[in-house]
Amino acid sequence: MSGLKLFRTDTTNSGMTEVMPRLAEIEADVQALVEAHMETLLGVRFLASEYSTGPAHGGRIDSLGLDENGSPVIIEYKRGTDAGVINQGLFYLAWLMDHRAEFEHLVRDRLGVTAASQVLWSGPRLICIAGDFTRYDVHAVREHRRSIDLVRYRLFGRDLLGLETVASVSGGVQVARRARRQAVAQSAADAQGAAMRELAGAVDEVLLGLGDGVNRVERKTYRAYQRLRNFACLCPPQRSKLLVYLKVDPKNVDLVPGFTRDVSGLGHHGTGDLEVQLRTLRDVERAQDLFRASYAAA
CATH class of the missing domain: 3.90.1150 (Aspartate Aminotransferase, domain 1)
Incomplete structure (x- = not known):
């Protein structure tokens, strides 16, 4: 992660060993890890993986979820840096707003009638999780009238995951x-x-x-x-x-x-x-x- 160094203490030799950060081997590894622990990591209840938007739209949403306040959440992943992740997510977010009944039906099936009746459509969210983002990405999300979170990930060793919020905006304004x-x-x-x-x-x-x-x-x-x-x-x-x-x-x-x-x-x-x-x-x-x-x- 940017500027972060992680060290493991060696109590036997009273020394320190740096744990080097790395990216996932493939994008699907990041997706699988987040989906398996989505509520712990993001405060989002998992709904669906690789959700098809239908032949007319021609796409698949990486992950769908519902956050703590009832807001619909789309999560898109990239292994490294990819300028297209934000536009891709916004493309799916526009589809979601046009298919509210379909989303509520999914929530009803996964989480029950009460959760479906409390979906908060005033604040749908896009979370982009990637190896890194550029300053142009950060500027771009601030120009959109949507709630967007840019989250940088790093893997440390065999069992540590780091998440860093690079930018978080709501409605495209301060x-x-x-x-x-x-x-x-x-x-x-x-x-x-x-x-x-x-x-x-x-x-x-x-x-x-x-x-x-x-x-x-x-x-x-x-x-x-x-x-x-x-x-x-x-x-x-x-x-x-x-x-x-x-x-x-x-x-x-x-x-x-x-x-x-x-x-x-x-x-x-x-x-x-x-x-x-x-x-x-x-x-x-x-x-x-x-x-x-x-x-x-x-």
Whole structure:
């Protein structure tokens, strides 16, 4: 991966051995590895491999999936660097938008009626996984009005896989800027009190400001903040508090009653096993290390 060096410690000789990165032998090896562990690697539930778009369209989508927020996902793979991967993916994304009923039927068959009824068509995604991308690729995805993730892979040794998000855009604009404007407009229309509006705006600003390429996905029951996967879900304000769910293992956190709670195994909106309860701006400051930890793990 770009700039990353991986070393294996030798406890016997107190030395270090560099684990050299490599590309897969063939593209299909990358595809098979990702499809077998798609939910762990990408936060996407696997639906189909080499999905035919029919004789009229004349193509096969490498992988189809559904992400944590119900958005349809197309994944295209290339062993090395290939300028055609983005255009190829966009070609299939256009087909998908014209065949929504077919996709929902596939979701119903694989994941059930409930999942099919909750497909979020406002934000279909394209994930391109390749050995590398050029600066022209990164520029190109920012010019499209689609949600596109460019992910660089490397294999290390016999049993290590590295994934690096090179670019992540939503709608072809600077997502953080647009999301901030949306947050202000939504907050102004919100019927909650001024304190809750201020609190929600502060949380939104902090989560969007954690790094480049943070996408914001609106669902009826929560707002997800996403890199390649969700790292935070913000629920609508309650009377006196906000609930944020993070992808942080509660076992690694000193839980504080009234502030943090282990909700693994408990039903709740959004994704994440750590619930953070926010009542004041000071709580937002207290939670920033947890926000960063969840962002880093996404």
